[in-house]
Amino acid sequence: MSFQEDWQNVDDIAKSNRIMLESQKACDVTFILGKDGDGFGAHKFILISRSPVFDVMLSGPMSELKESNEIVLPDIEIEPFKSLLEYMYTGHTNISADNVIPLMYASKKYCVTGLSNRCVAFVENNLDAQNACNVLEQAHFFDEDDFQERVLQVILRKAEEVLETEDVSELCVKCLSMIIGSDNLIASEEAVVKACKRWAKSECERRDLVVTDDNCRIMLGTTLYQIRFPLMDSTAFVKEVSTGHLLTDEEKVDVMGRYILPSRSSKFFSAVSRKKNRHHQFNRFKTRSQVPFNNKSGCNAISFKTSKDVSLEGFTLYGTCRPGEQELQVCGRILDTNEGVLGSVETTITTNGTTDIYEVLFDESVRIKSYEHYTIKVDISGPHTYAGEDGRLTSFAGDTIFTFFHSDASQTGTTVGNGQLPGLIFSL
Numbered sequence: 315m316s317f318q319e320d321w322q323n324v325d326d327i328a329k330s331n332r333i334m335l336e337s338q339k340a341c342d343v344t345f346i347l348g349k350d351g352d353g354f355g356a357h358k359f360i361l362i363s364r365s366p367v368f369d370v371m372l373s374g375p376m377s378e379l380k381e382s383n384e385i386v387l388p389d390i391e392i393e394p395f396k397s398l399l400e401y402m403y404t405g406h407t408n409i410s411a412d413n414v415i416p417l418m419y420a421s422k423k424y425c426v427t428g429l430s431n432r433c434v435a436f437v438e439n440n441l442d443a444q445n446a447c448n449v450l451e452q453a454h455f456f457d458e459d460d461f462q463e464r465v466l467q468v469i470l471r472k473a474e475e476v477l478e479t480e481d482v483s484e485l486c487v488k489c490l491s492m493i494i495g496s497d498n499l500i501a502s503e504e505a506v507v508k509a510c511k512r513w514a515k516s517e518c519e520r521r522d523l524v525v526t527d528d529n530c531r532i533m534l535g536t537t538l539y540q541i542r543f544p545l546m547d548s549t550a551f552v553k554e555v556s557t558g559h560l561l562t563d564e565e566k567v568d569v570m571g572r573y574i575l576p577s578r579s580s581k582f583f584s585a586v587s588r589k590k591n592r593h594h595q596f597n598r599f600k601t602r603s604q605v606p607f608n609n610k611s612g613c614n615a616i617s618f619k620t621s622k623d624v625s626l627e628g629f630t631l632y633g634t635c636r637p638g639e640q641e642l643q644v645c646g647r648i649l650d651t652n653e654g655v656l657g658s659v660e661t662t663i664t665t666n667g668t669t670d671i672y673e674v675l676f677d678e679s680v681r682i683k684s685y686e687h688y689t690i691k692v693d694i695s696g697p698h699t700y701a702g703e704d705g706r707l708t709s710f711a712g713d714t715i716f717t718f719f720h721s722d723a724s725q726t727g728t729t730v731g732n733g734q735l736p737g738l739i740f741s742l
Contacts, residue, residue, distance in 0.1 A: 599702025612725025
C-alpha cells in the first residue's frame with residue numbers, strides 16, 4: 315500500500331494511526347484470529363489506551379504476553395477484528411448488516427463501548443425486511459440474545475416481505491423455527507408454507523440430497539409441525555400441499571377435515587390464529603375513481619378519531635394504474651395533536667396495475683386512545699395511482715367507529731371525500 319511521503323507530519327492523528335495499522339509498521343503484538351488462524355498485528359499503546367480489557371491483557375499482572383507477542387482469538391474472525399481495530403485507532407469504521415453482530419460481539423468482549431453503541435444504533439436505524447434474516451442468524455450464532463429478540467420482532471412484523479427474501483433459505487433450522495412458531499407472525503399461512511418449502515429445498519442441496527418431498531420433510535423435522543396448515547385457504551392447500559408428499563395421508567385427511575367441520579380440532583397442527591388474522595381493516599370510500607391520481611404534489615394526509623382504544627398497525631394505499639410491475643416509494647407517519655410522531659414506516663411497494671389496495675404496516679404498533687385526534691401523513695413517490703371517491707365521514711369496523719376529518723397537511727387532494735389512504739389497519 316502506498317502512502318503520502320510526509321504522512322507523519324499531517325495534523326490528522328486518526329489518519330496517521332490508520333496508516334500505522336494498515337502498513338503494520340512497528341507492530342508489537344500479533345493476534346491469531348478465527349478458525350483459520352489468520353495473523354494480524356497491532357500496537358500495545360493504542361490497545362491499552364482504548365480498551366480496559368486489553369489493558370489487563372497486555373500490561374496487568376496476568377498479561378498474556380509473558381512468553382511471546384502472540385494472542386490467539388479463535389472466536390473472532392479477521393475481518394470484524396480489523397474493523398474493531400480500525401475504530402480503536404481512528405474512531406470510525408464501516409458497519410453493515412453483514413458485520414454488525416460480530417462487531418457487536420467483539421466490541422462488547424473488549425469493552426469498546428463507543429463501537430457497541432454504534433452497532434445498536436445501526437440495527438435500530440437500518441434493519442429492514444431485506445437484511446433481517448442475515449442479522450438474525452448472526453445474532454443467534456454469537457448468542458446475542460437481546461439483539462436476537464429485537465431482530466425477531468422486526469421479522470415477525472414484516473413477515474410477508476421477509477418470507478419472500480432469499481435469505482430465509484440461509485437460516486439455520488432453529489432460527490426458522492423461531493419465526494414460523496410465533497403467534498405474532500404477521501403473514502398468511504400460504505406465505506409460510508412457500509418459505510418453508512424453499513428452505514427445505516435449499517437444505518437438501520446443502521447436504522447433497524435429491525430434492526424430494528420426502529427429503530424436504532426430513533429436513534424440516536419438527537419445524538413442519540409449527541406450520542399451521544389448517545389456517546391455509548382450502549384451494550391453496552390442495553395446490554401447494556395435498557398433491558405432494560410433504561404431509562402423510564393421515565395428516566392431509568386431518569387438515570381437510572377442518573375445511574368440512576371448522577370446529578373440529580386438528581390432531582397434528584395448531585389452528586390458533588396468528589396476529590395477521592386478528593387484524594381488522596376497512597375502506598372509507600364507496601367507489602374507486604377512474605381518473606389517475608397524482609401523488610407528486612406533496613403529502614397525502616387525513617385525520618381521524620376512534621370510538622374505542624385500538625392498536626393502529628398501518629394503513630392501506632391504492633396501487634398504480636399503469637399495467638405491469640411498478641414501484642411506489644412510501645414514507646408514512648402517524649402524528650398526535652401536538653404533531654409528535656408516534657409511528658412511522660419507509661418502504662417500497664411493488665404493484666401490478668390490477669390489484670386495487672395494498673397494505674403498509676408501521677414499524678411498530680401505535681396505541682390509539684378513543685376520541686383523541688390523530689393524523690396519518692404519507693408521501694408517495696412513483697407513477698400515478700388509483701384513488702377513492704364518495705368517502706364516508708364515518709366508517710364501521712365491527713363495533714369500532716372511525717370518524718375522519720380533513721387535514722390541512724394534505725397537499726395532493728386527499729380529503730374525507732376523495733384521494734388516497736382508503737383505510738386503516740388495526741387490532742383490538
